[in-house]
Amino acid sequence: MDPLFNTTDVPNWTTRSNDTNNGTMYWNQFVQPVWRIVLWAIAYSCIVIVSVVGNVTVIWIIMAHKRMRTVTNYFLLNLAFAEASMSAFNTVINFTYAVHNEWYFGLVYCRFHNFFPIAAVFASIYSMTAIALDRYMAIIHPLQQRMSSTETKVVVGVIWVLALLLAFPQYYYSNTDQLPGRVVCYIDWPEYTVCDFKKMYYVCVAILIYFLPLLVMGCAYLVVGLTLWASEIPGDSSDRYKEQLTAKRKVVKMMIVVVCTFAICWLPYHVYFLLHQFFPDMFEEQFIQQVYLAIMWLAMSSTMYNPIIYCCLNDRFRAGFKQAFRCCPCVPRGSYEGLELKSTRYLQTQTSVYKASRMETTVSTVLQSGDDAEQPKVKATAVSGPGVAGVGARPHSSSLDLTSNGSSSRSVSKTVSETSSFYSSNNLQE
CATH class of the missing domain: 1.20.1070.10 (Rhodopsin 7-helix transmembrane proteins)
Structure with missing residues (x-):
């Protein structure tokens, strides 16, 4: 028994x-x-x-x-x-x-x-x-x-x-x-x-x-x-x-x-x-x-x-x-x-990272199109006379300043990558 x-x-x-x-x-x-x-x-x-x-x-x-x-x-x-x-x-x-x-x-x-x-x-x-x-x-x-x-x-x-x-x-x-x-x-x-x-x-x-x-x-x-x-x-x-x-x-x-x-x-x-x-x-x-x-x-x-x-x-x-x-x-x-x-927290983190990536892509596109829009003005003003060099330099430097103030695309991408890697590895420990 x-x-x-x-x-x-x-x-x-x-x-x-x-x-x-x-x-x-x-x-x-x-x-x-x-x-x-x-x-x-x-x-x-x-x-x-x-x-x-x-x-x-x-x-x-x-x-x-x-x-x-x-x-x-x-x-x-x-x-x-x-x-x-x-x-x-x-x-x-x-x-x-x-x-x-x-x-x-x-x-x-x-x-x-x-x-x-x-x-x-x-x-x-x-x-x-x-x-x-x-x-x-x-x-x-x-x-x-x-x-x-x-x-x-x-x-x-x-x-x-x-x-x-x-x-x-x-x-x-x-x-x-x-x-x-x-x-x-x-x-x-x-x-x-x-x-x-x-x-x-x-x-x-x-x-x-x-x-x-x-x-x-x-x-x-x-x-x-x-x-x-x-x-x-x-x-x-x-x-x-x-x-x-x-x-x-x-x-x-x-x-x-x-x-x-x-x-x-x-x-x-x-x-x-x-x-x-x-x-x-x-x-x-x-x-x-x-x-x-x-x-x-x-x-x-x-x-x-x-x-x-x-x-x-x-x-x-x-x-x-x-x-x-x-x-x-x-x-x-x-x-x-x-x-x-994947845990709920991990999925929420991945969503945030995805939104950050989309934002980074949007900012880069705006900067690139803004830079392209300024270039014709430079070339157009260059025909008019001696003030060409000063006008031509300002748009270029403005483009550099914008990229620098918003942090470079490579820097943002690295930060996003590190954040994703951290949450992924941390989720594995649970």
Whole structure:
């Protein structure tokens, strides 16, 4: 009855004597009424639909747009893949098995069912840990070289290798058993006289995929938060500095919300299984099934919140979601140009730059036509007499003065180019 840590060495059965028939009849005390199963099915179906659709959309936004392929987003891509996979392959099966504790899916899927969720949770939380450490290095040690895309992919690969190694014991010891009236999927842990391998494994898993990474992320974001929010912005600081600081704060704020959501959703689950290891008698009561279904729903729901958080707190993800769901009548049209996602501020800046370019072109055209209009007068006056040189020089110098006072076309163009470059690079950091 437990998806990640299947601790049912002897499945939950109750025996009672049957007066009408000779012998003993076995019955399953975890069978629920239909109305309760329907309500739980609706609750779990909402998780699967929102999680799979949301995380697949996040994967599309990052993979289909070059501007989104940053170090942070590569880890978010890995996080979205792990969460979508766990929702698609495990949530429905977990619910089906937890409803009345009977396994219908064979030995192969039993092993996968016990193996994959631990690997997916490990990959998810260590992707968040990698983002926290990357943010720490970028903000606390900005002069050090950042990870390249190749190095990021290597880190993601290492995370998955470690995740598979940690989950391998659950795959190796998983088994199915035919009991009177039903089949169960459980983990047949070996028994050692020196130590309790099962308890040791679950304690290590809880530390490695929950408490340790949360401690690391908490320390990293505490230092980053003090650096970004505790210090005052200098009064004479440039607009570029303020824009970069605001962009960094947005990213860190979004990741803190993601981490806190994960911690809240998974805390009851880990507490439940740690208590199960040390106080197993508490979990033989019938009401514990409802407690478990509620705790598992909360843990599995963590897979559906992240896309919502990205959409609410990040301009470019919001633009991507609007583009992906543009056919829905309730979704407003967003700013989207080709395959490049741009924030609203960036588009407004680009519009201003475009207007400045148009103004520059207009001024240059007026100056050029004014200069051309003066030239015939110079030539006409040159025929009349000795005052030619003075009259001919004035229009030319006037043209030079106008160009100088309005700043040269090359200077204006350079300023416009620099402004566009700054806002473009600053938008990439958000």
